[in-house]
Amino acid sequence: MSGDHGRDSFEERLAKARGSAGLDRPVRKGPSDKVADSNAIRIAMRLGVEMVSALVIAVVIGWGLDRLFHTRPWIMIAFVPVGAAAGLRNVFRAMGPGSNS
Incomplete structure (x- = not known):
């Protein structure tokens, strides 16, 4: 049972050390955390858009060219990967080095 006494002593010392170091205070979100959260949301929305x-x-360009040349839906289908590549390029460019987003 002497182990329990040593444990109580340790718990008391630990609580005292945490109190003196200021580690027993509840964690609060500061203004900088809220700003970081809003910046992350802003960047995610921008990249999604x-x-x-x-x-x-x-798709609109492909649809217009299909109407012009009467080739529905082949040009529009061909332009979908082009649009996806352009969107991914914009995302990578925005997230790359030197971006201040």
């Missing part, structure tokens, strides 16, 4: 808009523009 860039990806979707590149695809939409490619």
Whole structure:
């Protein structure tokens, strides 16, 4: 039973050390955490919009060319990977080195 006494002593010393070091305070989110969260959401929304808009523009261009040349839906189908590649390029460029997003 002497082990319990040593454990109580350790718990007391640990609580005292945590209190003096300020480690027993609850963790709060500061203003910088909220700013970081809003920046992350802003960047994610921007990248999502860039990806979707590149695809939409490619489909619209393909659809227009299909109507012009009466080749439905082949040019539009060909432009979908082009739009996806353009969207991914924009995402990689925005997330690459030197971007201040």
